Amino acid sequence: FxxxxxxxxxxxxxxxxxxxxxxxxxxxxxxxxxxxxxxxxxxxxxxxxxxxxxxxxxxxxxxxxxxxxxxxxxxxxxxxxxxxxxxxxxxxxxxxxxxxxxxxxxxxxxxxxxxxxDKPVNSPIIEQENPTIEPEQLSFSVSLKEIKTNKTLVGNIIIDGLRTKPIKKSQITSYQVDVPKRKYKLTVSANAKGYLLQSLEVTIPNTRTNMELDILLEPIQVGQKINLRNIQFHGNVAKFLPQASSDLLALLEFMQLNTNVSIEIEGHVNGPRQKNSSDYQELSEERALAVKSYLIEKGIDTKRIKSKGYGNTKMLFPDPKSETEMTANRRVEIKIL
Known part of the structure; x- marks a missing residue:
């Protein structure tokens, strides 16, 4: 507090x-x-x-x-x-x-x-010699493809939320893993040289036993934007929450793969029905600068990175009605220069 x-x-x-x-x-x-x-x-x-x-x-x-x-x-x-x-x-x-x-x-x-x-399960006692209990499995797979041609791409992926620690794979075209069947809420990001970073939020219901995810990547063009939803911060400060780590790493990999790309980091806050106060403006600037500082500390040339705060002047939902809309307002976006 x-x-x-x-x-x-x-x-x-x-x-x-x-x-x-x-x-x-x-x-x-x-x-x-x-x-x-x-x-x-x-x-x-x-x-x-x-x-x-x-x-x-x-x-x-x-x-x-x-x-x-x-x-x-x-x-x-x-x-x-x-x-x-x-x-x-x-x-x-x-x-x-x-x-x-x-x-x-x-x-x-x-x-x-x-x-x-969760309520304890009261099951009848059944005698069985050498009982074998195998939990149901979920087969989860990810493939990287070009959005227009659907051709297979070679790149890097990060899957956060499937296991205790994020799964990181480099220079692959696809990846498959079996995990216990239950409900999952994932962040899946993908990078390939010459293509725009993609970060997706994926919900897998507990009824699924198989899920195949095709991540479609677009060629990099000036003016494009990347919305990194999981770069979130502690309240009213520019300190990253733990959940920001996977998207920060994905952004770092994007900059390392595409050394000719320069970006502007845009900070936005959620402030519905309020004017853009100096506090909102300053906070958005500090948060954009925090992302810039992270990249510079990891070795990215400062000349390739600009940062700018917009306060609450560019909310996607000026009158948000749900958690999803509030989260969409409170975001860090990356603009290709």
């Missing part, structure tokens, strides 16, 4: 393994409930005091109702008019977590905390 004002700390012991979600609700719409969720470890209090603990989930959006849900896309949500729910957490029975709930607007506010865990 920018300032811990009216906080309550909960210690939660997980009763059953599976998906963990929760709701923080209130009848008073004037409340603004935020939360941080930590994994409970030894010496927890001392680590908190020493500022050596990082939350594994957070939501600082301006809302009286918040929590974790299976529909949310992002584990961390910054301050402002953003999605009021963060991505659910996979947990194991017996694990412990600390939930810090804070009312940023006023003291004395009441809230209700509703915890949701």
């Amino acid at each position: 920018e300032e811990e004002k009216n906080s309550i700390w909960y210690l939660i012991t997980v009763p059953t393994s599976g998906a963990f979600t929760f709701d923080i609700t209130t009848k008073d719409q004037g409340n603004d409930w935020d939360f941080l969720l930590y994994e409970y470890k030894k010496m927890f209090c001392k680590r908190i005091e020493a500022n050596k603990m990082e939350p594994i989930r957070s939501n600082l959006s301006r809302s009286s109702i918040t929590g974790l849900s299976e529909e949310a896309m992002h584990p961390f949500v910054g301050a402002g008019i953003n999605s009021n729910y963060s991505k659910y957490l996979q947990v194991k029975a017996g694990e412990q977590y600390v939930l810090v709930v804070n009312n940023a607007k006023k003291s004395g506010g009441n809230h209700t905390l509703l915890l949701h865990f």
Whole structure:
């Protein structure tokens, strides 16, 4: 939190393994409930005091109702008019977590905390010699193709969200992997020399056993733009959220593959029904500059990179009606010069 004002700390012991979600609700719409969720470890209090603990989930959006849900896309949500729910957490029975709930607007506010865990499965006991249980598998494959001719391309891919760490493959035409069958929300990016970087958000329902993804790449042209949705930041600052790492790496690879390309990094914020204040303008400039600094630190020539902030003057949705539209407004775009 920018300032811990009216906080309550909960210690939660997980009763059953599976998906963990929760709701923080209130009848008073004037409340603004935020939360941080930590994994409970030894010496927890001392680590908190020493500022050596990082939350594994957070939501600082301006809302009286918040929590974790299976529909949310992002584990961390910054301050402002953003999605009021963060991505659910996979947990194991017996694990412990600390939930810090804070009312940023006023003291004395009441809230209700509703915890949701997967129900234990009560199955009949069946005797079987040498039982073999194999979980259902999802076959996921990615292919790189040219958008106009449909010809196969050689390039690099990054798949974030399929396993604990992003999957990175270089100089390939296609890639296939089998993983346990369940619901996935992925970010898949692809690069090929001479072609525009592509970054896609892909949702795989838990009913699918097979999914083939063709990524269609366009030849690079001056004036084209790349929307990197996952380059997100902590609330009201230019510090990257963990989910930004895969798109930042994909942008770096794009610049390394295409050494004759120069770009302008454009920063945009979500500020519906408000004028473009100096705070909005400054924040968008600082965030665009943060991306530029990342590329320069990784060895990209500063002469190839410009950065510019637009505040909330170029929102794709001036009156956003959903999380998707708010996220589309709050973006970093790359323009080919």
